[in-house]
Amino acid sequence: MEKNTHQFQTEVRQLLDIVIHAFYSDREVFVRELVSNASDALEKLRLRQLTESAVHEPERDLRISITTDEEAHTLCIQDAGIGMTQDEVVEYLGTIAHSGTKKFLEAMKESQGGAQDLIGQFGVGFYSVFMAADKVEVTTRSWQPEAKAVKWTSDGQEGYELEEAPADTPRGTSILIHLKEDAQIFSRAEHVRYVLNKYSNFVGFPIDFNGEHLNTVQAIWMKNKKDVTAEEYEGFFKFISHSEEAPLTHMHFSADAPIVLNALLYVPTENPEAMGFGRCEPEVSLYCRKVLIDSKPEKLLPEWLRFLVGVVDSEDLPLNISREMLQDNSLLRKISGIITNRFIKHLEGLAKTEPESYEKFWATFSRYIKEGVVTSWEHKAQLGKLLRFQSTFTEEGKLTSLADYVGRMKENQKDIYVLYGPNRSQLEHSPYLDALKARGFEVLFLMDGGDQFVMDALMKFDDKDIKSIDRADLELPEVADATPDAPCLEAAEAEGLATWVGDTFKDRFSKVSTSDRVTSAPAIALQGAGDVAPEVRAYLKAMGQEVPESHPEIAFNPRNPVVMKLAELRKTDTELATLLADQLVNTALLRAGMLEDPSTLAENSQQLLEKLLAR
Numbered sequence: 360m361e362k363n364t365h366q367f368q369t370e371v372r373q374l375l376d377i378v379i380h381a382f383y384s385d386r387e388v389f390v391r392e393l394v395s396n397a398s399d400a401l402e403k404l405r406l407r408q409l410t411e412s413a414v415h416e417p418e419r420d421l422r423i424s425i426t427t428d429e430e431a432h433t434l435c436i437q438d439a440g441i442g443m444t445q446d447e448v449v450e451y452l453g454t455i456a457h458s459g460t461k462k463f464l465e466a467m468k469e470s471q472g473g474a475q476d477l478i479g480q481f482g483v484g485f486y487s488v489f490m491a492a493d494k495v496e497v498t499t500r501s502w503q504p505e506a507k508a509v510k511w512t513s514d515g516q517e518g519y520e521l522e523e524a525p526a527d528t529p530r531g532t533s534i535l536i537h538l539k540e541d542a543q544i545f546s547r548a549e550h551v552r553y554v555l556n557k558y559s560n561f562v563g564f565p566i567d568f569n570g571e572h573l574n575t576v577q578a579i580w581m582k583n584k585k586d587v588t589a590e591e592y593e594g595f596f597k598f599i600s601h602s603e604e605a606p607l608t609h610m611h612f613s614a615d616a617p618i619v620l621n622a623l624l625y626v627p628t629e630n631p632e633a634m635g636f637g638r639c640e641p642e643v644s645l646y647c648r649k650v651l652i653d654s655k656p657e658k659l660l661p662e663w664l665r666f667l668v669g670v671v672d673s674e675d676l677p678l679n680i681s682r683e684m685l686q687d688n689s690l691l692r693k694i695s696g697i698i699t700n701r702f703i704k705h706l707e708g709l710a711k712t713e714p715e716s717y718e719k720f721w722a723t724f725s726r727y728i729k730e731g732v733v734t735s736w737e738h739k740a741q742l743g744k745l746l747r748f749q750s751t752f753t754e755e756g757k758l759t760s761l762a763d764y765v766g767r768m769k770e771n772q773k774d775i776y777v778l779y780g781p782n783r784s785q786l787e788h789s790p791y792l793d794a795l796k797a798r799g800f801e802v803l804f805l806m807d808g809g810d811q812f813v814m815d816a817l818m819k820f821d822d823k824d825i826k827s828i829d830r831a832d833l834e835l836p837e838v839a840d841a842t843p844d845a846p847c848l849e850a851a852e853a854e855g856l857a858t859w860v861g862d863t864f865k866d867r868f869s870k871v872s873t874s875d876r877v878t879s880a881p882a883i884a885l886q887g888a889g890d891v892a893p894e895v896r897a898y899l900k901a902m903g904q905e906v907p908e909s910h911p912e913i914a915f916n917p918r919n920p921v922v923m924k925l926a927e928l929r930k931t932d933t934e935l936a937t938l939l940a941d942q943l944v945n946t947a948l949l950r951a952g953m954l955e956d957p958s959t960l961a962e963n964s965q966q967l968l969e970k971l972l973a974r
């Protein structure tokens with residue numbers, strides 16, 4: 360092969376431009392990135408050795424060698440891993456193949472500036488080497504017996520050069536880094552040793568540093584909890600998540616039956632989907648006896664747990680399991696069930712022992728838990744215990760669990776009551792609360808988009824039905840009239856009014872009545888018994904699906920002066936009474952989120968005002 364020049368993909372050039380020019384205080388992360396690539400390459404080779412018959416240089420030790428040369432101002436990181444063929448070099452070291460790097464670029468476009476923070480957050484993989492290098496030489500030979508060795512050289516500007524490497528190049532990859540003038544500290548043995556010591560014990564392969572053995576290889580997830588320190592837990596998280604931040608919480612557990620299982624799972628501090636990038640990929644790797652089988656198995660955990668980072672190791676898995684087999688494997692499903700259960704229990708425990716950590720968890724990850732309620736039928740009851748809401752009994756911003764709510768339920772209270780709305784102040788002024796307040800019942804405020812789906816899926820908690828208080832079929836116990844002497848429509852008048860409104864707006868309402876469910880407004884609109892909740896209706900509509908017709912009910916407040924006036928007016932001035940009634944029912948529908956076309960309300964108001972002023 361002739362030596363030839365290749366251009367970097369445009370995105371790579373953009374990325375390199377940022378990486379090279381960013382003043383980045385933690386630039387030592389590039390060492391971690393390269394060591395982690397070396398370790399990945401060795402993991403992949405180890406698995407190949409178990410599953411393929413022919414591997415180049417099968418007897419070669421699986422280790423990483425790192426050497427510094429202070430005089431030449433170089434650092435070299437070498438591994439005996441799977442290496443790369445020429446095509447692979449072009450793909451992996453010439454384009455953006457790595458998802459973390461893609462995210463980094465997207466995040467850069469979102470935020471103006473701030474590259475340094477972002478580099479720390481995502482790790483930009485191989486290309487981070489150009490934070491410290493003005494020239495990099497990668498010499499690599501694939502594990503495949505016939506593959507030729509290649510050499511890739513670049514200054515991290517426009518492109519790179521490819522040429523054939525000597526035939527005796529050993530299997531694996533060697534990265535020779537020529538350091539920039541201001542980065543020459545990375546050719547000093549003490550400094551590199553210091554950097555490597557931070558995480559080298561989490562690398563699953565021996566590291567030789569300037570000919571000396573450096574690390575103790577240990578899979579901390581296989582160890583006994585008692586033998587792992589807090590620093591080790593944190594260090595391992597930083598290593599596998601490529602991040603500089605400590606995790607929010609971790610769960611470490613092992614089981615012997617029914618499946619031999621070791622798992623170490625972390626919740627990061629930040630929501631990986633927060634900054635507007637799409638769904639994150641699963642970051643829990645699957646091992647069998649410390650051998651990595653799949654670093655991003657799709658079906659290992661349910662989707663709603665995709666924010667977790669960590670390791671699951673089971674010696675019951677066959678080592679030669681293929682990705683396809685992983686997709687549909689009953690053992691994997693069992694493992695998934697066990698871990699999911701344990702993790703939910705871990706969170707329940709966290710809520711009890713470290714309420715502040717749980718609050719933080721909830722503030723960041725609540726939507727994943729809610730997604731779990733909607734999508735994980737078998738776990739939803741358990742997940743119900745993790746939900747938190749504000750309520751009529753909590754202070755603004757404070758949250759309660761469903762269990763605590765149930766603990767406060769009144770003796771004559773059968774159901775759990777909820778009310779949906781955009782914010783607390785709107786909910787606090789809702790006339791639907793009147794009847795519940797009169798009975799001293801607590802109502803949960805559900806203010807997140809999607810909450811109606813969550814509650815529809817949950818349906819019950821602790822055997823108690825969850826009921827939205829804007830529904831017509833709410834069954835409330837009788838309550839003594841708090842103001843028996845206040846003026847009120849006579850029973851016959853009330854019935855006459857209800858019948859008249861029903862007839863006037865033929866077919867619009869399934870029922871019109873007067874009721875003590877409303878005391879603070881003239882009227883409320885209630886969802887009919889079989890009606891689809893407003894949020895679900897809006898969703899169906901947005902999805903272009905057919906929205907089932909709704910049949911709201913109207914309940915008038917027989918003590919409201921406007922309603923009392925309406926009862927008279929309908930006998931003397933039908934036209935004005937109709938306008939007034941229209942105004943009252945439309946306002947009620949609007950508050951209930953059930954008014955299809957708000958402009959009718961505006962038009963009607965105008966007519967009503969004109970008519971009143973002309974009197």
Ligand code: ADP
Pocket residue numbers: 392396397399400438440441442443451452456457458459460483484485486531532
């Ligand atoms: P990531 O490791 O997240 O995939 P990187 O940017 O660190 O992203 O590396 C890009 C790709 O380059 C890797 O996925 C791998 O295929 C290849 N690669 C990098 N370093 C090595 C290495 N030492 N041995 C073999 N392949 C490597």
Ligand code: MG
Pocket residue numbers: 392395396484485
């Ligand atoms: Mg990498």
